[in-house]
Amino acid sequence: MEMFSKSVKKGVAVFALAAVTISLISIFFVQSWRYTEAGKVPPKTAVLLHAVNNRLLPEGKLEAPAFLAVKAPPTIERHQVTVPTRDGEDIPATVYQPIAAGPHPIIVYYHGGAFLEGYGDLDTHDNIIRSLAARTGAIVVAPAYRLAPTYAFPTAVNDSYDALTWAYEHADVLDGDRDRLAVAGDSAGGNLAAAVAIMSGEEGGPALSGQALLYPLATFEDTKFPSRDMYASGFYFLSRAVMEMAQQSYAPNEADWTSPYTSPLNAEDVSMMPSTLVITGEFDPLRDEGEALAKRLYNEGIYVQAQRFNGVMHGFISFYEVMERGDKGLQSAAAFLKEALNKELPEPQNSQPFAVEVIDGRDSWRDEAEAYVIGVYLLFKHMIQVFE
Incomplete structure (x- = not known):
């Protein structure tokens, strides 16, 4: 019995020593990953950047390790529909339908992905859309709007507007309320949401209660923005090369770069735009132009909320399941849209200079602890890849 007890104690000591060693190794590597080309980032941002840039997560998807993911409660049913477009083709769309009885407000959401085939679709954005x-x-x-290079401008924006009018016309069938209608989108999808809002105003289309633009591309023009230079290497999930590819593939005709439907920031008239939320990330090449768009709308007398989340990269809301600031960003978008759809937003108060609300860039204790857990996961995954 005494020998058994000694064996148990020895096993516990070995386990404890191994755990401490692994923890110290994880802390060392996570801290080293924090030092990036544009400065020091928080631990959670560091491990996610390392994971994606080293292809340690499923390629093409910004997913968290399954053991840390939290699934949304089963309050939503999903079904597929087809949306007719103005050129006679049908495009698929996914409808996320509340299980509870309606009528419900309607949001048309445009996924990101640089307007390019293979860079983003409804599958890669299902978690954001479902949770929203x-x-x-x-x-x-x-809507699964058609993508470049197969389909160049203006196909994507026309598809996006046709999806808006389809949702408006089918509100009764969907158990929806056409008088409570909003648009939202991230990155390229944020560009499309803003373009659709302008198009709807110009064409006398459906009235919008609001729009939520998540780190949107605001202009195709070669405007100089500091963030485009500082964070465009691709390390922060969006590179200058991809932006140029989008420019050349989606809008190959330079004359189209001045269109309000490619460059909402440069539109001659944005006065018909609805109340707007713009969310940006500190380490994002699109940060400055998104905030410039928010300021432009604010100066036109439109109600605007502009939020910059420090310590995060482009696409950070896709990590909302494991990144606290991603979850806060998604919750901010949801809260804004609920207020807009329920007509609860205040009237514009533009007597003060425009200001961007900056959200703290430090990790919470939980985010920091999870960063080291993910760090261990990534180290083991990297070792497996090396020995395969």
Whole structure:
């Protein structure tokens, strides 16, 4: 019995020593990953950047390790529909339908992905769209607009507007309320959401209660923005090469770069735009132009909320399941859209200079602890890849 007890104690000591060693190794590597080309980033941002840039997560998807992911409650049903477009073709769309009885407000959501085939679709953005539907209690219609290089401008924006009018016309069938209609999108999808809002105003289309633009591309023109130079290497999930590829593939005709439907920031008239939320990230090449768009709308007398989340990269809301600031960003978008759809936003108060609300860039204790857990996961995954 005494020998057994000694064996147990020895085993516990070995386990404890191994755990401490692994923890110290994880801390060392995570701290080293924090030092990036544009400065020091928080631990959670560091491990996610390392994971994606070293292809340690599923390629093409900004997913968290399954053991840390939190699934949304089952309040949403999903079904597929087809949306007719003005050129006679049909495009698929996914409808995220609340299980509860309606009528519900309607959000049309445009996924990101640089307008390019292979860079983003409804599958890569399912987690954001599903959670947005659950958090707002709205019907979310997400069209699979056609992508470049097969389809160049203006196909994507026309598809996006046709999806908006389809949602408006089918509100009764969807158990929706056409008088409570909003648009939202991230990155390229944020560009499309803003373009659709302008198009709807110009064409006398459906009235919009609001729009939420998540780190949007605001202009195709070669405007000089500091963030485009500082963070455009690709380390922060969006590179200058991809932006140039989008410019050349989606809008190959330079004359189209001045269109309000490619460059909402440079539109001659944005006065018809609805109340707007613009969310940006500190380490994002699109940060400055998104904030410039928010300021432009503010100066036109439109109600605007502009939020910059420090310590995060482009696409950070895709990590909302494991990144606290991603979750806060998604919750901010959901809260804004709920207020906009329920007509609860205040009237514009533009007597003060425009200001961007800056959200703290430090990790919480939970985010920091999880960063080291993910660090261990990534180290083991990297070792497996090396020995395969």
